[in-house]
Amino acid sequence: MQKLKKIDIHVHSVPERFLLQRDGGYATPEELRQIYDRYGIETGVLLPEGAHPECSYDTVSQREACEMVRRFPQTFAGWFCNINPLMGENAVDTDLSFYLEQLKQKGAKGIGELTLNQPFDDPFVCNLFHHAERCGLPVTFHIGAAGGHDYGLIDEIGLPRLEKVLAMFPRLKFLGHSQKFWAEIGGGLTEEERNGYPKGKVQPGGRVVELMRRYPNLCGDLSAGSGCNALMRDPEFAASFLEEFQDRLFFGTDICRPENIDNPMLELSGFLDDLAESGRISFAAYEKISRGNALALLGL
Numbered sequence: 001m002q003k004l005k006k007i008d009i010h011v012h013s014v015p016e017r018f019l020l021q022r023d024g025g026y027a028t029p030e031e032l033r034q035i036y037d038r039y040g041i042e043t044g045v046l047l048p049e050g051a052h053p054e055c056s057y058d059t060v061s062q063r064e065a066c067e068m069v070r071r072f073p074q075t076f077a078g079w080f081c082n083i084n085p086l087m088g089e090n091a092v093d094t095d096l097s098f099y100l101e102q103l104k105q106k107g108a109k110g111i112g113e114l115t116l117n118q119p120f121d122d123p124f125v126c127n128l129f130h131h132a133e134r135c136g137l138p139v140t141f142h143i144g145a146a147g148g149h150d151y152g153l154i155d156e157i158g159l160p161r162l163e164k165v166l167a168m169f170p171r172l173k174f175l176g177h178s179q180k181f182w183a184e185i186g187g188g189l190t191e192e193e194r195n196g197y198p199k200g201k202v203q204p205g206g207r208v209v210e211l212m213r214r215y216p217n218l219c220g221d222l223s224a225g226s227g228c229n230a231l232m233r234d235p236e237f238a239a240s241f242l243e244e245f246q247d248r249l250f251f252g253t254d255i256c257r258p259e260n261i262d263n264p265m266l267e268l269s270g271f272l273d274d275l276a277e278s279g280r281i282s283f284a285a286y287e288k289i290s291r292g293n294a295l296a297l298l299g300l
Contacts, residue, residue: 006272183226
């Protein structure tokens with residue numbers, strides 16, 4: 001079986017390192033290319049940082065993201081814009097479509113990664129979802145906790161607020177991401193497990209599975225240690241999950257730093273290869289998750 005080159009739905013990069021994070025700095029496009037070549041990844045979707053101060057160190061503007069994709073077409077297949085719902089007028093009825101349509105014209109294919117630390121059903125957040133749906137832009141979200149020392153949209157165990165907005169905006173594609181999302185692929189979670197990387201067999205009753213079955217607008221961004229762990233902890237479950245939701249799952253990495261070249265989360269690429277080669281998932285599912293779904297989402 002021919003191994004497919006992957007398209008990465010979730011990556012971060014900076015044109016040059018300017019401000020260091022506590023654990024290093026974002027990879028430049030040149031450094032990212034080296035990582036991609038090692039793991040059989042063709043191109044990625046650039047998610048700019050900086051719209052939400054809860055998760056901002058070195059920042060990338062909309063202009064920089066657009067320019068990076070133009071300058072490095074062999075590394076970036078496209079980019080998402082990232083706007084704060086307070087922008088414009090700091091009002092819950094601000095016409096965010098006015099800004100989103102301009103960013104679409106510049107090539108933005110989605111919104112994300114959404115990391116502001118407000119509830120999913122906050123009026124400002126819902127206004128952003130309303131205009132994202134109106135403009136046909138999918139949203140990649142990170143889930144966080146309230147009370148500081150975290151980032152991402154706030155929800156409780158069981159994801160009740162996420163379910164609320166999935167029902168409110170049925171034509172908006174939501175790409176789920178982060179520990180607090182992927183931990184809920186299994187049932188019977190403790191709060192401690194939800195904040196990290198649960199081990200062992202996936203238990204029945206996972207809310208992610210329930211919500212994906214109930215809401216066709218919920219998709220899965222398989223990036224980072226969270227997405228990788230959700231699958232690789234239980235290969236038998238993973239094969240069934242990937243096959244069932246093959247039309248709504250996206251390979252991703254969430255590479256942030258050059259040091260990620262040795263991060264176990266990047267083993268997801270080979271894991272998908274092995275599942276397909278052994279016949280545990282169909283080639284159709286393998287192709288869609290590895291690249292086909294991303295190409296469709298980006299309109300390529």
